[in-house]
Amino acid sequence: MAKVAIVGAGPAGCSAGYHLAQSGHDVTLIDQHRxxxxxxxxxxISIESIQALSTMGIYPQNIRTLAAEYAPIHRFFLGVSNQIEHSELTKLEAYCIPRFVFDYLLYTKAIDAGCQVLTQTVNKQDWQDQGLPDAFDMIIDARGVSAGEVTAIAIRAYWMVNRHDVSETALTEAQIHFDRSLGVNGYGWIFPVATQQDLIKFNVGVGVWLDEYKTINTNIIQLFQQFIQSNNIARQLRTKIVSQRSPKVFPLATAKRGNQVVDGKILKIGDAANLTDPLTGEGIANAVLSGFHVAQAINMSRTSDAASENWQYLYESHFEADLRAGLGIRAWRKFSLMNYGLIWLMKRNPRIARQVSHAVAGVVPYHEVFVSLNY
Ligand SMILES: Cc1cc2nc3c(=O)[nH]c(=O)nc-3n(C[C@H](O)[C@H](O)[C@H](O)COP(=O)(O)OP(=O)(O)OC[C@H]3O[C@@H](n4cnc5c(N)ncnc54)[C@H](O)[C@@H]3O)c2cc1C
Structure with missing residues (x-):
């Protein structure tokens, strides 16, 4: 059995830790934070994430009993600049859960499976000094975006609103707005994240791609203000706020072409391996799944060299096709053309509407939407 160090205890690191400890390895899960x-x-937490979590023995019924804050999601809303929108009911349930609550659930699951935990900052340049390569047979880099390549930037705020000030639909609907007012490719979102109390918590934010963001003469905080100003739903919700937490900015590591998820003997997973969806910024599903597959790569290999090779191979066979399809759509997408055209089509054709909503919600992969549109 191998001695494995996992640096980073987000969804990717906890998933890898859970699976490796379950299969008998000696796992140390290191994170800079308590x-x-x-x-x-x-x-x-998309439907795809919910499916991925079942590999860790976490099911919707556990979420409902273990998570102190959550919102069950039944409906996906896609909109473009207030003018055209589509709302689709899904039979499968997704969730929104504050990461403070969600990540702790995964962390305890990894500990229960047998991971030892360590609170320590480990930067790649210090790994040698800190003796990691000598002390461990294998190192998994799950440090999130700080170890990946930054490709997008996003901002998130929490708004607290009285239950009687919002519609019942708003409590179970995840809204994504491709808003032309941003002036760059990106999107705004309005997600309910805690709906159990009289005070409802909403997560409102904006994400944009870095290459375009660099070319505009504004900043992400101004883009966030612009989104709220120009979006009817966000503007109305803002008038109902009873308390809020100031917005926080954070980078994303979305997919890139020709991705190498192995760096010598270091196996990269989650955001450290740029596994986030290049269209929606959704990264939890692939973070959890990459933890599962990296554990498989280690389990089926006799040497650390073979584990590296097998992890790159599993990445290419399980993740690359869909991430490439997402990158293709992104390259092709222009606000006024594709977003409008697509939602126009969705309004006229319920089958397309369902497929596209389900792809955004993570029920079907992007490349399958292309296939189904041909029929
Ligand atoms: C604003 C925003 C909105 C997003 N919205 C969604 C969404 O709605 N749904 C979704 O699925 N995804 C979303 N994502 C993407 C999602 O957050 C990431 O894809 C996901 O967190 C990746 O998980 P991870 O385990 O790879 O990394 P992380 O969750 O970032 O975990 C990395 C861990 O490594 C630790 N770490 C970092 N450096 C060190 C170090 N040097 N030493 C020790 N420990 C270290 C960190 O403390 C952290 O605990 C969003 C991202 C952003 C920025």
């Missing part, structure tokens, strides 16, 4: 800790995120 848990529970916050992570800036939209807090959307």
């Amino acid at each position: 848990f529970p800790r916050d992570k800036v995120c939209g807090d959307g």
Whole structure:
């Protein structure tokens, strides 16, 4: 059995830790923070993430009993600049859960499976000094975006609103707005994240791609203000706020072409390996799944060299096709053309509407939407 160090205890690191400890390895899970800790995120636990969590023995019924704060999501809303929108009911349930709550759930699951935990900052340049390569047979880098390549930037705020000031639909609906007012490719979101009390918590934010963001003469805080100003739903919700937490900015490591998820003997997973969806910024599902597959790569290999090779192979066979399809759509997408055109089509054709909503919600992969549109 191998001695494995996992640096980073977010969803990717906890998933890898859980699976490796379950299969008998000696696992040390290292994070710079004590848990529970916050992570800036939209807090959307998509249907794909819910499926991925079942590999860790976490099911919707556990979420409902273990999570102190959550919102069950039944409906996905896609909108473009207030003018055209589509709302789709899904039979499968997704969730929104503040990461402070969600990540701790995964962390305790990894500990219960047998991981030892350590609170320590480990930077790659210190790994040698801190003796990691000598002390461990294998090192998994799960340090999130700080170890990946930054490709997008996003901002998140929490708004507290009285239950009687919002519609019942708003309590179970995840809204994504491709808003032209941003002036760059990106999106705004309005997600309910805690709906159990009289005071409802909403997560409201904006994400944009870095290459375009660099070319505009504004900053992410101004883009966030612009989104709220120009979006009817966000503007109305803002008038109902009874308390709020100031917005926080955080980078994202979305997919890139020709991705290498192995760096010598270091296996990269989650955001450290740029596994976030290049269209929606959703990264939890792939973080959890990459933890599962990296554990498989280690389990089926006799040497650390073979584990590295097998992890790159599993990455290419399980993740690359869909991330590439997402990158293709992103490259092709222009606000006024594709977003409008697509939602126009969705309004006229319920089958397309369902497929696209389900792809955004993570029920079907992007490349399958292309296939189904041909029929
Ligand atoms: C604003 C925003 C909104 C998003 N919205 C969504 C969403 O709604 N749904 C979704 O699925 N995804 C969303 N994402 C993406 C999602 O947050 C990430 O894809 C996901 O957190 C990746 O998990 P991870 O385990 O790879 O990394 P992380 O969750 O970032 O975990 C990395 C861990 O490594 C630790 N660490 C970092 N450096 C060191 C170090 N040097 N030493 C020790 N420990 C270290 C950190 O403390 C952290 O605990 C969003 C991202 C942003 C920025």
